[in-house]
Amino acid sequence: MAEAIRDAIQADVLKPGDKLPPHREMAWKLGVTTATVARAYNIAAEWGLVFSRIGHGTRVRERGDVREPITLREGNERGTLIDFGLLLPTPLQDHALRRQAFENVFARIGRNILDRSLSGYAPDLGYRSHREAGADWLEFLSVESDARDVVVTRGAQEAILLLLSTFTQPGDPVLLEDPTYLGLSHLLRLRKHQIIPLQLDAEGLPPQAIERKVAMSSAKLLFLTPNLQNPTGVTLSTERRRAIGQIAQRHDLLIIENDPFSALVEKDARSSAIASMAPERTFYLASLSKCTGPAMRVCFMRCPPARSQGLEGVKHALTLGGAFLQAEIAGEWIRTGLLDRLCTWQRDAIGRRWSLARSIMGDRLGEKLLPAPFVFLHLPEPWRASEFVSVARQSSVICIEADRFTVGRAGAPQAIRLALSTPATEGEVQRGLEIVAGLMSTYSPSGVTRY
Numbered sequence: 001m002a003e004a005i006r007d008a009i010q011a012d013v014l015k016p017g018d019k020l021p022p023h024r025e026m027a028w029k030l031g032v033t034t035a036t037v038a039r040a041y042n043i044a045a046e047w048g049l050v051f052s053r054i055g056h057g058t059r060v061r062e063r064g065d066v067r068e069p070i071t072l073r074e075g076n077e078r079g080t081l082i083d084f085g086l087l088l089p090t091p092l093q094d095h096a097l098r099r100q101a102f103e104n105v106f107a108r109i110g111r112n113i114l115d116r117s118l119s120g121y122a123p124d125l126g127y128r129s130h131r132e133a134g135a136d137w138l139e140f141l142s143v144e145s146d147a148r149d150v151v152v153t154r155g156a157q158e159a160i161l162l163l164l165s166t167f168t169q170p171g172d173p174v175l176l177e178d179p180t181y182l183g184l185s186h187l188l189r190l191r192k193h194q195i196i197p198l199q200l201d202a203e204g205l206p207p208q209a210i211e212r213k214v215a216m217s218s219a220k221l222l223f224l225t226p227n228l229q230n231p232t233g234v235t236l237s238t239e240r241r242r243a244i245g246q247i248a249q250r251h252d253l254l255i256i257e258n259d260p261f262s263a264l265v266e267k268d269a270r271s272s273a274i275a276s277m278a279p280e281r282t283f284y285l286a287s288l289s290k291c292t293g294p295a296m297r298v299c300f301m302r303c304p305p306a307r308s309q310g311l312e313g314v315k316h317a318l319t320l321g322g323a324f325l326q327a328e329i330a331g332e333w334i335r336t337g338l339l340d341r342l343c344t345w346q347r348d349a350i351g352r353r354w355s356l357a358r359s360i361m362g363d364r365l366g367e368k369l370l371p372a373p374f375v376f377l378h379l380p381e382p383w384r385a386s387e388f389v390s391v392a393r394q395s396s397v398i399c400i401e402a403d404r405f406t407v408g409r410a411g412a413p414q415a416i417r418l419a420l421s422t423p424a425t426e427g428e429v430q431r432g433l434e435i436v437a438g439l440m441s442t443y444s445p446s447g448v449t450r451y
Helices: 002-010 023-030 034-046 095-115 128-140 156-165 181-190 205-215 238-251 308-319 325-336 339-362 385-394 424-438
Strands: 050-053 057-060 150-153 175-176 196-200 219-226 254-258 282-287 299-302 374-380 416-420
Touching: 002 034, 002 219, 002 424, 023 034, 095 325, 095 339, 128 282, 128 325, 128 424, 150 308, 156 181, 156 219, 156 254, 156 282, 156 299, 156 308, 175 181, 175 205, 181 196, 181 238, 196 205, 219 238, 238 254, 282 385, 308 374, 308 416, 325 339, 339 374, 339 424, 385 416, 385 424
Parallel strands: 175 196, 175 219, 219 254, 254 282
Antiparallel strands: 050 057, 150 299, 282 299, 374 416
């Protein structure tokens, strides 16, 4: 459907400023669900073809109207939207810590690099000092590491692309959780991989499902998020982690253990990483953007011993050199203990917002869930997720339907994800949650009740 929109724009059938039919009307005409239409419009928006605004619908962009960068936490024209959509860290309100982490560190790094040569490319796997700092951070997260086995990448997305490019060919099967992280599904579709979805239960990824799908598909790569899985928020038990490591051993399976939220889990609540149980089969990814800020595109990837050097040629082909400035900042934060303090601040802020969600949503939040930057809420009958998201937006709340995260053929749950960490203040979080809770207790898809 998104491709048809693109073709119609290129053929001048759809002209700049033209309004696309509302979701319900388009769904009725094509015999599909409103969720399918919403997803197609979102894809077209990601391609820069259309844009949406409250009260204006979805319209074709003007020619030459290049998409602007995503603006974070800036008020809309009415200043009323509460954004639970895009997942961002809670904004740092500790001014002394903020100054120490950014102004002071940036100034010091700016002075120091004047004495260092920047006339060449950084080593593909990262400077030795950055790899050593990464190994220290991974050790802090209880993942035993050697700097020789650490690769520094520009975020987890680059690390995932590097591993896919090294160990698979386009079209190869890849095992992953369903629902899953959006960036991964986009990357797999871009490379035309065969997606092998693994349905999650209340405790995350069932090991027996992995064993069954490995035997059926001959997949050699498994992607999972063990802590605060996005979007469901579930955390794998130690028993399941151990069982998954054993399955990987039996089936010659490589594991990509993406763990962006580990530093946001209280230390005594963290389970051992799969990388500690099956170190020779697991690539462990610890990225910083979810616990510090989206501009910090730094990931420390712990590779199985002797595997990191095998990645060097592929990484050079993909990036022509390693990261430097952001990795230098991250290394300074690690060496001075600032990264731990930033994560502690973030964890405390998330804990307060999670308590707010628990007090407002009650038993809609699973008892076994750990505090997370987001919540995954199943909607009561007769709500459908696409309807709810539309009505919530009319009530000035942005949220995302579960269908956006679903990759398998099974129907997406009628659920939404709310990014608790994204609104600028806890007052906004409370107000937004109260609106969502009010909508969930009623059913009014056509006539919106204002809260």
